[in-house]
Amino acid sequence: MQIGIAGLPGSGKTTLFNALSHQHAHVGGYAGAEPNLAVVKVPDERLDKLSALFxxxxxxxxxxxxxxVAGVAKGMGQESSAAVLAHLRTVDVLLQVIGAFQSERDxxxxxxxxxxxxxxxxxxxIEKRVDRLEKELRLGSKGTPAERAMKERELxxxxxxxPVLDAGRPVRSVELSPEEEKAISSFGFLTQKPTLVVLNLADDQSGASLVAGLGELTRELPNTGVLALPARLEMELGELSPEDAAEFMQALGVAASELGEVTRLAYTLARLISFFTSGEDECRAWTIRSGTNAQDAAGAIHSDLAxxxxxxxxxxxxxxxxxxSEAAAKKRGWVRQEGKSYIVQDGDVLHVLFNV
Ligand SMILES: Nc1nc2c(ncn2[C@@H]2O[C@H](COP(=O)(O)OP(=O)(O)OP(=O)(O)O)[C@@H](O)[C@H]2O)c(=O)[nH]1
Ligand SMILES: [Mg+2]
Incomplete structure (x- = not known):
């Protein structure tokens, strides 16, 4: 899964990035325009327990x-903000960071x-593409009738x-058929992505009323969530040993880190689930879209298995x-034999039998 971190300049995006990834990227503005990247292992108690067994x-x-990515704001110029946001076209979920710690802002x-x-x-x-499609269709340019029909569908x-965007609503507020989804999937529209609004709090700021306030704006939108956390404090806690962090949190009256919740909510918003493979050689977690059948899930492991x-x-x-053990589970009749079309569930352990 890929998670993009976006927001206004200085909202605390890189601070949150550092907290989530235990990195030390430079905070307080960008030297260049290249995004910060990090790959992080997702903590999963279920997998830990399977590994403890096997x-x-x-x-x-x-x-x-x-x-x-760098901050984007009004008046930056369409071209430079487009260049920044283009780095987010392929992410599965967008974190929208709001600098609630900045008392002068709303x-x-x-x-x-x-x-x-x-x-x-x-x-x-959309406008660039519409212009182009209209021109191509008007000119009746080369291409088969099927290609023409495809362009008409996309248009x-x-x-x-x-008009939805013109009216200030995101793409994800529109219900699209699977065919329509497919016709526009290559654009990676930013307002189509599952979105988690992250209110970045000051160390001693309470988020409850802010979350409730923003909930009014986001509640009706599909695949949208709101969460509040103190990113700078989370980052600093992450730099301590677990013992020191626990002591520090107790002193501050902080119950638990919210960082795990960011990833958990991102999974839920993106409708992603985990299944496992387990054995003496490897215990492993796999990420698939909810609703994936057993054959496609097998394909996530290796195309031969599909x-x-x-x-x-x-x-x-x-x-x-x-x-x-697997043998004991079989004896109890707990291991099911499932075919290609079985819909894999979150937390399933799969053993794929295949023949190539
Ligand atoms: N008090 C407080 N300050 C924060 C918090 N998060 C970030 N800051 C401060 O805000 C400034 C900007 O933080 P960054 O994480 O670089 O913000 P950014 O959104 O990545 O900024 P750009 O990439 O330049 O848009 C730094 O001085 C941070 O120390 C926070 O949770 N609390
Ligand atoms: Mg930054």
């Missing part, structure tokens, strides 16, 4: 890639200002989205733990 040679958690209008930047970026992509979707798929032996991770 004692595998390899323990392989899922990974998240964080992309932290989180609500910051959220509206930045959302507008994202809308304008999508709108300008129809874009024409549907344009191609030669026979069936999958499936058990829930906690049942496997309770049984204590």
């Amino acid at each position: 004692q595998p040679v390899k323990h392989t958690p899922a990974e998240v890639r964080f992309v932290d 989180p609500r209008s910051d959220l509206e200002e930045f959302s507008l930047e994202l809308q304008l970026a999508d709108l300008s992509q 129809a979707v874009l024409e549907r989205l344009r 191609r030669g798929f026979i069936r999958a032996e499936v058990i829930r991770w906690d049942q496997l733990l309770e049984a204590g």
